[in-house]
Amino acid sequence: MTRFEGQVVIVTGAASGIGLGIARAFHDAGASVVMGDVREDALDQAQATFSDQERLACVQVDVRDAPAVAHLVATAEQAFGPTSVMIANAGIVPNASVLNMDVSAWDSVIETNLRGVFLSCQAAARSMVTHGTRGRIVTVSSIAHSHGRLGASAYCASKAGVVMFTKVLAMELAEHRINVNCVAPGVIEIPRRVSRMNEEFRTALLQAIPWGRRGQPDEVAQAVLYLCSPGAEYITGALLSVDGGYSTGWTHMPYSSPQL
Numbered sequence: 001m002t003r004f005e006g007q008v009v010i011v012t013g014a015a016s017g018i019g020l021g022i023a024r025a026f027h028d029a030g031a032s033v034v035m036g037d038v039r040e041d042a043l044d045q046a047q048a049t050f051s052d053q054e055r056l057a058c059v060q061v062d063v064r065d066a067p068a069v070a071h072l073v074a075t076a077e078q079a080f081g082p083t084s085v086m087i088a089n090a091g092i093v094p095n096a097s098v099l100n101m102d103v104s105a106w107d108s109v110i111e112t113n114l115r116g117v118f119l120s121c122q123a124a125a126r127s128m129v130t131h132g133t134r135g136r137i138v139t140v141s142s143i144a145h146s147h148g149r150l151g152a153s154a155y156c157a158s159k160a161g162v163v164m165f166t167k168v169l170a171m172e173l174a175e176h177r178i179n180v181n182c183v184a185p186g187v188i189e190i191p192r193r194v195s196r197m198n199e200e201f202r203t204a205l206l207q208a209i210p211w212g213r214r215g216q217p218d219e220v221a222q223a224v225l226y227l228c229s230p231g232a233e234y235i236t237g238a239l240l241s242v243d244g245g246y247s248t249g250w251t252h253m254p255y256s257s258p259q260l
């Protein structure tokens with residue numbers, strides 16, 4: 001397992017789910033970890049789940065707010081030193097059909113999922129360039145960047161935007177030897193989301209995953225750690241699916257002929 005001792009890792013949306021899994025995996029691997037999230041109470045609860053509070057800090061941040069994101073990075077640096085890794089993970093998933101959607105609902109998804117990723121990456125990249133750090137940045141998109149879902153137009157559009165933003169940022173930061181990559185989780189088991197699924201949707205979902213189960217936050221975290229490890233030095237601008245094969249194709253279709 002790669003170790004991250006001496007590295008300063010910032011994770012946005014770290015109070016729960018995938019972000020918390022990523023923060024914990026980096027912390028277990030020896031990094032100093034700064035967890036940012038808009039929900040202060042949830043951050044406190046998340047922090048309390050770490051048995052070792054060394055190398056750990058929490059900052060309340062709204063990733064839509066540029067000064068707040070700059071403050072997140074500055075606080076991390078004051079606590080532990082220059083930023084080595086930024087994981088732009090914070091995101092929201094409200095559902096509404098286009099016919100019924102308020103403009104404010106559209107804006108809040110795009111502002112959190114796309115503007116928030118831009119601001120988080122920009123703040124970290126500026127710090128890395130200033131300090132001459134050969135850092136790593138990972139954005140969190142979704143299978144939804146390429147697979148539409150009823151009621152999720154804003155979410156799908158935001159996650160497609162994250163993929164292209166990541167690619168261009170990777171081009172721009174190559175001269176500074178900062179790797180920028182993206183993970184696209186499939187269906188990951190997080191307590192808050194699972195409870196909102198109805199049974200019919202859940203059954204259809206599992207049938208569409210060749211692996212036959214949802215993923216766990218730590219399985220996304222391990223992919224993220226790999227992209228931040230020395231072994232991934234030549235990987236930049238890549239999109240790594242972590243989805244149990246969900247994105248392979250027409251997973252719900254049978255063989256075209258019984259002989260096959």
Ligand SMILES: NC(=O)c1ccc[n+]([C@@H]2O[C@H](COP(=O)([O-])OP(=O)(O)OC[C@H]3O[C@@H](n4cnc5c(N)ncnc54)[C@H](O)[C@@H]3O)[C@@H](O)[C@H]2O)c1
Nearest residue numbers: 013015016017018037038062063089090091142185187188
């Ligand atoms: N769980 C899945 O199946 C799945 C699949 C694909 C992609 N994703 C993506 O993974 C990321 C994490 O989602 P999750 O599933 O762990 O859900 P989650 O709700 O548990 O975590 C998201 C976190 O982001 C925080 N957040 C929301 N708005 C914020 C803001 N403006 N500023 C700062 N923090 C904010 C929330 O408070 C929350 O703690 C999201 O980008 C999501 O789109 C999740």
